[in-house]
Amino acid sequence: MHKLAHALLATAIVLPAIAATPALASDTYPGKPIRMIVGFPPGGSADINARIVAQGLGKQLSTSVVPDNKPGAGGNIAATEAKRATADGYTIFYSTSAVVLAPALYQNVQFDTFADFVPVSLTAIVPLVLVTTPGLPVKNVHELVAYAKANPGKLNYASSGAGALLHLGGALFAKETGIQVTHVAYKGSAPAITDLIAGSTQFMFLPLSDAQPLIKGGKLKALAITSAKRSTLLPEIPTIKEASGMSALEMGAWQGILVPKGTPEPIVRQLREATDRTLKDEAVRAKLIAQGSDILGGTPQQYTAYMKSEATRWGQIIKESGAKVE
Structure with missing residues (x-):
């Protein structure tokens, strides 16, 4: 995070008019409810955990974080919609391990896991x-x-x-x-x-x-x-x-929060800090643990590294097993 902060500071010196926009966005964010896209139907482990995190995140941000279920195609529909959302912090994506499985499983994936999203934080693994x-x-x-x-x-x-x-x-x-x-x-x-x-x-x-x-x-x-x-x-x-x-x-169904590429860094940082506080909240932790989840957390860099290692691991298994989805 320190390198990103220094980069933003340098940009602010060279291009003050442009750099002022993210700062202003952060100052007024969030000014309305936040939509959390979930790629699976209500009632499953991903949906239940998403709702627990959404409630805690809303408390930390003093606004409502509203889960919006977009099931189908192994989570691809939700990921594609999240990618296309306005990058203003008002649409966040409660991602799962499906986001790194899809490119190896499907022929026509409409998103790039690492190019189209900015990682905020891992949340939990079941x-x-x-x-x-x-x-x-x-x-x-x-x-x-x-x-x-x-x-x-x-x-x-x-x-x-x-x-x-x-x-x-x-x-x-x-x-x-x-x-x-x-x-x-x-x-x-x-x-x-x-x-x-x-x-x-x-x-x-x-x-x-x-x-x-x-x-x-x-x-x-x-x-x-x-x-x-x-x-x-x-x-x-x-x-x-x-x-x-x-x-x-050793394996599990992991989950985390992503936002569309282009979301201002101050807002990403605000979301990360709010997620960190959420995952430390005793009430949230108790609810996640009751669902059988291990709580993760961590930095965006750790999230990226984790996704890349999982993409490599499961990509090889998919190749060897011949698993494909039309």
Whole structure:
């Protein structure tokens, strides 16, 4: 942030008339409600977290931050709309890991993750839980891998759709463990869970927020959680590294805030500082943790670096798995 501040100061000296505009914008910002574009339907983990963050952010900025759900095309519709929005700080994008998956999955993506947006801050990550149908005769990850190797091609894993993180998580698991399993894509998590409980498929990765009640209710069996540390919500479930010995299987559905390219730096800074305070607010933290989220935060530079590492990681998995979405 210091380098950007120095650059703005230098610009202000050379071009005072132009530089005055962002400063003025920051002085009066925000003067009206802020729209937060969310790329998924109401009720999912991304939407719930977005609403928690929006409420906290509104409190910090003394205005309303209103979630606006624009689901479809794996988050691409929302990202495209966010890209085209006026870069004045009154439209922010609650992005998810989908924003770096899309370029590798779709042929005609209408946005460039790194050229069309300015990162504000990561917010949270929801770890995944490896769950199986109750009737599968395995008690842990090693037994699942052994069973799959003894029955090559006979196990099916479900996902919420081709190219979704739940699909790619299963593909990564198969790659790292060397098992032969079949992917079954559903139109959303709900039908995938229904068939998994019924035994039509045998295992899948689910966001912790979705998996917890099903595990507690005995409808699904949990083998591991994909976070680096055990969850306080399911402390008895081992981490994926504990269960498999492989840290390469650590993953999660991460979220953050982006704004359209061209948003004045003083406003970006104001949003970042407000997000930082939001994520430190005890009430906000309690709500996010109750959803199974690990709170992230960090600088825009850290957010950019994180997105680039995730784009590289999942781009390779997508290439190897052959996952494509028309």
